[in-house]
Amino acid sequence: MPDNTAPDFSSWSCPLPLRDYPTIVMGHGGGGKLGNELVEHLFLPAFRNPALENLGDAAVLELSSGRLAMSTDSFVVQPLFFPGGSIGELAVNGTVNDLSVSGAEPKFLSASFILEEGFPLVHLAAVVNSMAQAAAWAGVRIVTGDTKVVERGHGDGCYINTAGVGVLRQGISVGPNRARVADVVLVSGTIGDHGMAIMSVREGLEFESQIRSDCAALNGLIADVLDAVGPSVHAMRDPTRGGLASTLNEIATSSNAGIEIDEATVPVRSEVQSACELLGLDPVYVANEGKAVFFVAPEAADRALEVLRAHPLGREAARIGLVTAQHPRMLVARTAMGANRVIATQIGEQLPRIC
Amino acid sequence: MKYLNEFRDGQVAKRMADEIRQVATRPWKIMEVCGGQTHSIIRNGIDQMLPPGIEMIHGPGCPVCVTPLALIDKALAIAAQPGVIFCSFGDMLRVPGTDADLFQIKGRGGDVRVVYSPLDAMELAVKNPDKQVVFFGVGFETTAPANSMSVHIAKQRGLKNFSLLVSHVLVPPAIEAIMSSPENQVQAFLAAGHVCSVMGFWEYPPLADKFEIPIVVTGFEPLDLLDGIRRAIIQLEKGEHHVENAYERIVTYAGNLEAQRLLAEVFELTDRSWRGIGTIPNSGWRLNDHYRAFDAEERFQISGIRTVESLLCKAGDVLRGAIKPELCPAFGKECTPRHPLGATMVSSEGACAAYFNYGRFLSAEELAHAGAAHA
Numbered sequence: 001m002p003d004n005t006a007p008d009f010s011s012w013s014c015p016l017p018l019r020d021y022p023t024i025v026m027g028h029g030g031g032g033k034l035g036n037e038l039v040e041h042l043f044l045p046a047f048r049n050p051a052l053e054n055l056g057d058a059a060v061l062e063l064s065s066g067r068l069a070m071s072t073d074s075f076v077v078q079p080l081f082f083p084g085g086s087i088g089e090l091a092v093n094g095t096v097n098d099l100s101v102s103g104a105e106p107k108f109l110s111a112s113f114i115l116e117e118g119f120p121l122v123h124l125a126a127v128v129n130s131m132a133q134a135a136a137w138a139g140v141r142i143v144t145g146d147t148k149v150v151e152r153g154h155g156d157g158c159y160i161n162t163a164g165v166g167v168l169r170q171g172i173s174v175g176p177n178r179a180r181v182a183d184v185v186l187v188s189g190t191i192g193d194h195g196m197a198i199m200s201v202r203e204g205l206e207f208e209s210q211i212r213s214d215c216a217a218l219n220g221l222i223a224d225v226l227d228a229v230g231p232s233v234h235a236m237r238d239p240t241r242g243g244l245a246s247t248l249n250e251i252a253t254s255s256n257a258g259i260e261i262d263e264a265t266v267p268v269r270s271e272v273q274s275a276c277e278l279l280g281l282d283p284v285y286v287a288n289e290g291k292a293v294f295f296v297a298p299e300a301a302d303r304a305l306e307v308l309r310a311h312p313l314g315r316e317a318a319r320i321g322l323v324t325a326q327h328p329r330m331l332v333a334r335t336a337m338g339a340n341r342v343i344a345t346q347i348g349e350q351l352p353r354i355c
Numbered sequence: 356m357k358y359l360n361e362f363r364d365g366q367v368a369k370r371m372a373d374e375i376r377q378v379a380t381r382p383w384k385i386m387e388v389c390g391g392q393t394h395s396i397i398r399n400g401i402d403q404m405l406p407p408g409i410e411m412i413h414g415p416g417c418p419v420c421v422t423p424l425a426l427i428d429k430a431l432a433i434a435a436q437p438g439v440i441f442c443s444f445g446d447m448l449r450v451p452g453t454d455a456d457l458f459q460i461k462g463r464g465g466d467v468r469v470v471y472s473p474l475d476a477m478e479l480a481v482k483n484p485d486k487q488v489v490f491f492g493v494g495f496e497t498t499a500p501a502n503s504m505s506v507h508i509a510k511q512r513g514l515k516n517f518s519l520l521v522s523h524v525l526v527p528p529a530i531e532a533i534m535s536s537p538e539n540q541v542q543a544f545l546a547a548g549h550v551c552s553v554m555g556f557w558e559y560p561p562l563a564d565k566f567e568i569p570i571v572v573t574g575f576e577p578l579d580l581l582d583g584i585r586r587a588i589i590q591l592e593k594g595e596h597h598v599e600n601a602y603e604r605i606v607t608y609a610g611n612l613e614a615q616r617l618l619a620e621v622f623e624l625t626d627r628s629w630r631g632i633g634t635i636p637n638s639g640w641r642l643n644d645h646y647r648a649f650d651a652e653e654r655f656q657i658s659g660i661r662t663v664e665s666l667l668c669k670a671g672d673v674l675r676g677a678i679k680p681e682l683c684p685a686f687g688k689e690c691t692p693r694h695p696l697g698a699t700m701v702s703s704e705g706a707c708a709a710y711f712n713y714g715r716f717l718s719a720e721e722l723a724h725a726g727a728a729h730a
Contacts, residue, residue: 264365277359279471280703336365337577339400341713344692 024119029149038147042125046132051108051143059143061108064167069104071095072163080127080158083197084212087160088130090289093217094240095164096138100219101236101292103174103226104166106138111145111162116155127158138217140164172226178234179255183323184301186294188221188308189214189316191244192272195286200275207278211271216290221311225294228307232300237293242346245284247293248331249345259331261321261343284333285346295323362576363399371581372404379588382408384540386533386676387583388526389495389547390417390704391575397709399577401584409588412540412676413709415529415632416547418494419446419702420674422522423628427452428660430491430520433651434465440483442476443491445469446702451695453663473505473519480509480517489651492519496550499523499640500614503621506642506649520651521641524627526550527558528638534566538677543587545573545580548602553618555610559598567596574602621646630698631671670697673706680710687711 027034044052051059075091092109099106111131115124135142193214200209218238226233235255239247244266252259268283276283290313296304301319308314331343387393393413396402402411415421431452434441441457448457448469461467466486470476473490480488492502502519509517526547533539546559551572563570569590573583583601590596600606618640627639642650668690669683680686680699690696692708699705703712 274359335399336363337368337399337401337404338365339403341398341400344712 022121024115024117024121024124024149026117026149026151028115029147035147042128043145046128047111047135047142047145049141049143051141052145059108059110061143061165063107063165066170067168069099069102069166069168070163071098071102071166072161073098074159074161076156076159077198078156079198079201080123082201082213083209084193085197085215085289086127086130087158088127089134089215091160091162092131092134092138092140092142093215093289095162096134096140096217096219097238097240097290097292099164099166100217100222101174101238102166102168103172103236104168105223106140106164106166106219108141108143109135109162109164111142111160113145113147114155114159114161115147115149116157117149117152119155119157124158127160131160134217138219169226169230172230172233174233174236176235176237176251176254177256179251179257179259179295179323180234180297181257181323181325182298183234183295184298184319185248185259185261185321185323186296186301186305186308187239187244187267187318187320188218188292188294188314189290190267190269190272191239191288191291192268192276192283192286194240194289195243196272196275196283198287199279207275209271209275211269211275214288214290216313218290218292218313221308221313222292224307224311225304229296229300229304232297233294233304234297235293235295239288239291239293241287243283243285243287244293245282245331245343246345249343251293251295252331253329255323256328258324258327258329259321260324260326261331261333263333264336265318265320267316267318284343298322359576362574362578364578368404368577368581371578371585375409375581375585375588376406378585378592379406379409380592382410383542383588383591384410384412385543385545385584385587386412386414386541387545387573387580388414388416388530389545389550389575390414390420390702390706391549392545392547392573392580393417393706394704394709395575395577396580397713399580400713401577401580404581405584409584411584413673413679413706414533414544414676415629415674416495416526416550417699417702417704417706418498418524419450420670420698420705421524421629421632422447422450422493422698423630424453424664425628425660425662426520426522428454428662429652429655429657431455431457431460432657432660433489433520433655434460434467435463436465436487436655438486440466440468440479440486440488441491442468442470442473442479442488444471444493446704447491447493449695449701450698451701453661473502474508477505477509477514477517480514481512484516486516487654488517489655490517490519492521492523495524495526495547496554496618497547497552499618499622500553500611503617506621506646507617509649510646518649518651518654519642521622522627523622523640524629525638525640526554527562528635529629530559530562530570532632532635532638533675534562534568536675538675541568541676543569543571543591545583545587546570546598548572548574548579548606551600551602551606551610553611553614555608555615556598556600556606557608557610563596563598569596570598572598572600572602572606574605629674631668631674633671665696668697670699670707673699680707683707
């Protein structure tokens with residue numbers, strides 16, 4: 001959903017000096033001429049902004065006074081391009097979302113690339129451009145960066161690290177340890193889309209599906225909720241790896257409270273549910289990259305849900321449960337059969353079953 | 356999700372549970388054979404819906420759980436060899452061998468890969484002619500057709516670098532062994548629906564007659580399971596014992612004849628050791644003489660493995676239905692999904708993992724509270 005100010009890279013092609021090397025060579029990370037060409041002809045045009053253009057050893061930032069939030073994350077996803085996104089969008093949105101759920105307005109990002117010798121330059125260009133688009137859409141600037149090259153066989157094409165700085169909003173006090181008994185649990189949309197989109201294109205498991213990653217920057221959606229009911233929001237999280245189950249378990253543990261969800265109310269796309277059935281996976285453990293979970297005081301829950309549903313990224317938002325004084329530090333789901341089950345934190349990866 | 360949601364309707368489930376409550380006048384012990392059924396019973400809380408006295412005993416039908424430790428150790432030894440691509444279904448990777456699991460072998464540099472079909476492993480062999488590709492072919496009658504197909508095609512194509520490490524086990528001999536045990540408590544069986552989709556249920560009437568037990572072919576969705584349980588109880592209450600098919604949308608009496616033909620072409624009966632249970636005569640399949648060349652045990656000739664079972668683990672008692680998982684002294688203490696002592700804690704089909712993951716370690720009181728807060 002790029003806005004009108006987003007640069008258009010749809011017809012981008014590699015500028016002349018880069019064409020001499022259609023793939024990454026060790027020299028691209030050597031700090032010499034080749035590296036400079038990458039910066040000049042790829043990174044700068046894509047990310048252009050005043051702080052980056054100085055090309056100093058550090059970006060100098062102007063920030064309003066107040067408290068800052070900082071976050072960092074590394075991205076090693078395979079494949080690099082998948083239905084609904086790419087490693088570049090993940091790298092921007094991931095850090096933007098980590099800042100946003102901490103109650104901060106994301107402002108500036110860094111971007112570091114670890115590239116494998118032989119990585120096609122057109123792929124790098126596509127990754128960089130997807131980052132630029134994601135940053136423009138999220139309203140953040142990429143102000144500093146770095147590139148290293150590792151020998152062939154020592155990397156997986158392209159790894160990206162991003163770090164981000166944001167300004168904490170006034171009057172907001174959220175944290176995983178702040179959920180309170182009777183808080184209502186809201187989720188901003190369907191769960192499991194990203195993980196199953198990745199799985200649908202992973203080598204050895206390609207299956208035809210319409211499932212697309214939900215990869216998106218949540219700062220706009222979260223800002224709308226905080227504008228409406230900010231002081232009533234006690235905890236927010238983006239349920240990425242480990243899925244909804246791990247996020248809710250973390251909050252239950254940190255807040256020393258029990259969480260109950262009603263399985264029937266958790267939004268799951270039918271394609272995702274079907275793919276999970278086929279592979280013996282549970283959508284509550286499958287990763288998301290564009291969803292947030294909110295713990296909201298009961299009196300503000302309806303308003304928060306209304307605001308979420310009014311945002312394009314929150315149309316399928318739902319109320320899925322509540323915080324209870326019973327079974328502290330435990331996540332319990334009511335099944336469609338009316339029975340209860342404990343949903344534990346996932347141990348390592350979810351493994352498809354034999355039959 | 357058509358054909359699934361219809362079988363997960365909570366209102367219909369409540370009506371069926373009410374019906375079971377009306378027909379059950381005495382306590383009964385029913386074993387669901389298949390690990391997939393155990394998983395579904397615990398995940399959906401079917402056992403919580405049954406009247407007191409109706410006890411589900413969880414059977415030995417998790418392929419991961421009954422694969423003998425010696426074979427796991429053999430798999431680890433083969434996977435650690437240079438030049439080998441070792442392929443397995445996902446949930447075998449975390450099964451503890453004597454010293455390690457396949458994840459650890461992978462961490463130490465072994466080429467261990469999760470595949471979703473033995474045919475994918477065979478394709479890997481085609482693409483990697485300089486490597487030996489081994490597929491860990493475990494499972495009941497359900498997974499056997501795809502495994503037999505993989506070696507059938509490999510033989511047709513003349514592949515020299517593909518083999519199966521086979522440990523197939525069979526349901527009817529397991530039922531025979533359980534019923535013949537002096538400590539047996541099982542009074543009726545839910546036969547495994549997907550095993551029967553391959554094999555049909557012509558093997559079961561002699562067992563129902565011999566041991567005078569109802570056997571109900573049952574599916575995996577909540578309503579399938581409740582229907583299977585209901586039918587078993589009706590037979591028990593009437594003192595009847597015959598084979599019934601409660602999974603008619605999938606299973607026929609004769610089964611999948613084409614699959615059975617292929618199985619007969621590739622496999623032969625053999626005695627199998629079941630982890631935690633012991634050796635059951637003629638309870639498994641191995642590759643027959645025509646396909647011996649594709650047998651990884653023949654190809655790799657691994658010897659000198661010292662296999663040591665955990666002394667704490669009571670997986671055998673759990674698999675025979677002698678104890679419920681939480682009665683094992685190590686359950687939830689020394690043994691958790693993170694540090695499994697036995698395979699029943701590894702696979703999501705394993706009874707111990709199902710109990711652990713779905714919270715049967717909570718007291719009834721805690722669960723009642725959880726329910727009350729919802730209402």
